[in-house]
Amino acid sequence: MRIGIFDSGIGGLSVLNEAYHRFPDEEYIFYADTRHVPYGLKTEEEIKGFTDEIVKFLIGKKVDAIVIACNTATSVSVEMLREKYDLPILGMEPAVKPAVENAEDCDKRILVMATPVTIREKKLANLLMRVDVKHRADLLAMPELVGFAEREDYESDAVKNYIRKQFSEIGATEEKYSTLVLGCTHFNYFKPLYREILGEKMLLVDGNYGTVHHLGDVLGLNIKKDADSKIIFNQPQDIVVGYHTSYYESGDEITDNNRLSKYLRMLNRLEFVRNI
Numbered sequence: 001m002r003i004g005i006f007d008s009g010i011g012g013l014s015v016l017n018e019a020y021h022r023f024p025d026e027e028y029i030f031y032a033d034t035r036h037v038p039y040g041l042k043t044e045e046e047i048k049g050f051t052d053e054i055v056k057f058l059i060g061k062k063v064d065a066i067v068i069a070c071n072t073a074t075s076v077s078v079e080m081l082r083e084k085y086d087l088p089i090l091g092m093e094p095a096v097k098p099a100v101e102n103a104e105d106c107d108k109r110i111l112v113m114a115t116p117v118t119i120r121e122k123k124l125a126n127l128l129m130r131v132d133v134k135h136r137a138d139l140l141a142m143p144e145l146v147g148f149a150e151r152e153d154y155e156s157d158a159v160k161n162y163i164r165k166q167f168s169e170i171g172a173t174e175e176k177y178s179t180l181v182l183g184c185t186h187f188n189y190f191k192p193l194y195r196e197i198l199g200e201k202m203l204l205v206d207g208n209y210g211t212v213h214h215l216g217d218v219l220g221l222n223i224k225k226d227a228d229s230k231i232i233f234n235q236p237q238d239i240v241v242g243y244h245t246s247y248y249e250s251g252d253e254i255t256d257n258n259r260l261s262k263y264l265r266m267l268n269r270l271e272f273v274r275n276i
């Protein structure tokens with residue numbers, strides 16, 4: 001099967017990496033809309049326009065299904081895209097349901113981080129109404145975190161201070177929260193920092209596994225036996241030839257090893273933080 005996966009930028013690589021673990025034999029087209037990142041600070045109209053272009057582009061590449069590896073784009077566009085196009089279009093939403101289920105026997109609260117657009121869209125409010133019946137989730141917008149990820153700045157004092165400041169503004173401590181939901185695919189890169197700031201016991205929940213699992217169900221794919229064994233990406237061609245993937249940035253295919261090295265580094269980072 002040929003699967004299109006897109007995001008505003010490099011956040012969606014976390015979904016691609018999860019797909020490599022489970023379905024390494026499929027063919028992938030990864031599309032980062034680098035010309036328009038970050039979506040989380042754009043208008044609805046703009047995001048609808050960008051995502052429509054991307055879906056048209058991917059359909060032109062004859063994909064069998066599309067994964068919107070972006071919570072922001074999903075919350076604004078998924079319904080419009082599903083109405084307009086015939087193929088399976090899977091979206092992502094903050095993994096509040098598994099977080100609530102997991103924290104059933106614990107009286108601490110759940111912190112859901114996302115982009116400003118995801119936080120203000122109705123889709124998240126509706127999700128909370130459905131799954132957070134005891135009103136245990138609090139929402140926190142992280143408008144600058146996507147920029148840090150795009151600059152591959154995962155560990156600097158600047159990003160640490162930013163996360164600390166955002167947490168302290170709403171009084172987020174390990175005494176108050178048991179669970180942190182990463183409601184934006186770009187937020188995966190910073191997992192070690194959340195632990196450093198909120199403690200080793202904090203449960204970090206993202207939507208990657210659920211999304212890829214759903215993709216497998218929709219396309220009838222068989223999960224690889226040792227799906228959780230570590231992947232090491234050594235050179236750019238590993239992520240292109242090895243995993244049958246074409247990489248695009250806002251419509252331009254990335255083929256030179258220099259530029260592919262960025263994707264290689266990021267996939268290795270995601271592999272490093274995957275089970276943190």
Ligand code: DGL
Binds near residue numbers: 008012039071184
């Ligand atoms: N990665 C996207 C998400 O999951 C958002 C990034 C952006 O703001 O562009 O929400």
